[in-house]
């Protein structure tokens with residue numbers, strides 16, 4: 522653990538209805554980096570993100586964000602502490618407009634001018650959203666919905682973005698754009714990202730660190746480029 526680590530997870534145990542899915546997850550993510558969590562179906566990747574964002578209460582273990590132990594911090598406060606979760610399926614509200622969806626992400630902000638600035642920044646980042654600000658969520662394409670979900674998280678100016686399967690259902694071109702955007706955000710704003718992906722190659726192409734999960738544990742951590750290019754490592758941990 523070092524001062525530069527934004528997220529430190531130790532011995533995290535969590536699951537559903539008393540049956541653990543995570544059996545002691547250890548993970549460290551340095552600030553301003555992207556970590557890709559990969560692994561077989563059912564390894565516990567989504568459960569890890571749900572536990573970090575407070576949707577699931579851990580049975581044991583520690584989560585430290587920017588030096589602060591999050592044990593006992595109520596779920597609604599986690600957003601203020603800088604945690605933003607874009608769940609699988611994205612959670613865009615179809616009956617609300619683009620702008621209303623975005624405002625949901627900044628509701629907790631008391632400082633109105635700052636919230637308005639954050640909204641403008643998101644429109645600059647995602648020009649198609651600016652053009653469709655009065656469209657309803659369900660009128661958007663899959664790629665636009667992905668932008669909206671990301672934009673809604675960014676309106677809260679998070680320190681840590683938890684991103685679950687952003688490539689799901691998107692065309693390869695849109696996936697590549699999303700990955701490029703994550704890299705740009707990391708480089709320009711120092712955003713830290715924990716990215717869960719089935720699309721292992723794209724995830725490892727954008728990430729700094731690759732984290733392999735199996736059966737509820739982190740089984741290896743390596744620089745993403747090594748995990749992507751080293752055939753032995755790939756065969757051993759990723760099966761391709």
Ligand SMILES: Nc1ncnc2c1ncn2[C@@H]1O[C@H](COP(=O)(O)OP(=O)(O)OP(=O)(O)O)[C@@H](O)[C@H]1O
Pocket residue numbers: 537542560561562563564565566567568569719
């Ligand atoms: N809401 C739930 N209630 C009960 N069990 C669940 C629930 N969600 C997931 N599980 C179980 O937890 C285990 C881990 O699932 P999880 O979704 O975290 O894995 P994953 O690595 O994200 O895989 P996938 O890519 O398939 O989503 C699986 O055995 C799954 O059946």
